[in-house]
Amino acid sequence: MGHSAKGVRGRPRSEAVERSIVEGVLKLIEDGVPLADLSIERIARTAGVGKATIYRRWSGKEELFVEILRGIDDPPPELPGESMRGDLIVCLEHLRRRGVNLRSSALLHNVFAQMKSLPKLWQAYHATVIEPQRRVLREVLRRGVENGELRDDVDIVLANDLFVGPMLVRTVLRSDAPLDEGLAERIVDSVLAGLRPTG
Incomplete structure (x- = not known):
């Protein structure tokens, strides 16, 4: 050596x-x-x-597992930053691809299914992977309010769930539902129709 x-x-x-x-x-x-x-x-x-x-x-099993899960996942997307709509589509497209990976990878699916019953691991995954992504999305929405793409009376946390929810429902609860190419754009435009400033 x-x-x-x-x-x-x-x-x-x-x-x-x-x-x-x-x-x-x-x-x-x-x-x-x-x-x-x-x-x-x-x-x-x-x-x-x-x-x-x-x-x-690694401090222990949780940290090691989370890093492995992160390694299997696509890295977080680079946001173009030109418009809220564009950034939202990029974020949701990332979730769509993860959903496709989850369906096609028995390994990933198996790990996710088991993780739910290991609270410490689920918490660690939440803190290091999910929460940072939610923060990015909330920031995109906040900028949308500032530049007039989103009504200023919109509840940002709720709006975050309105955008992300449909993708998660299809990935987790309705594994037979299509995760087709244009889905991110369709979700963003459908939700924005109700949250855009009027007039």
Whole structure:
């Protein structure tokens, strides 16, 4: 191991270790091991590393799982920032694609289904993935009020749910409903019809 101590070469080594840990977790999940049974010890054994190696990188299972879920997900979209309508469509298109991924990936679907019964993991996922996305959307709506694209008496938190809700209903509750290409645009325009300033 001595030769890898040249500073520069240390980083790829640690990336390789992280990759083997993540792949170890994914393999265990694919093999049908429930998330609740995935101890750090078992993950370390599968990845061929010591427990301390995992704890050096992640505070525990929740943080590790959330990072893995984030890695499977598309990164958050870049918002064009030219109009509220355009930004909303980009945000919803991101949700639509995630929905398509969730349907097509048995692994993702399985993880999401189990996560609901693990409150700590669900909270961690909410805090690190869902809440930042909701903040972005609320900011888009707030800018919409400022530039006159949205009525100033609109409840921003409720409006957020009005835009996001239809996509989540189709993804989570109605898995047979189409998640077709133009859906994000249709949802945004339908909701905006009721929330735009009149006259």
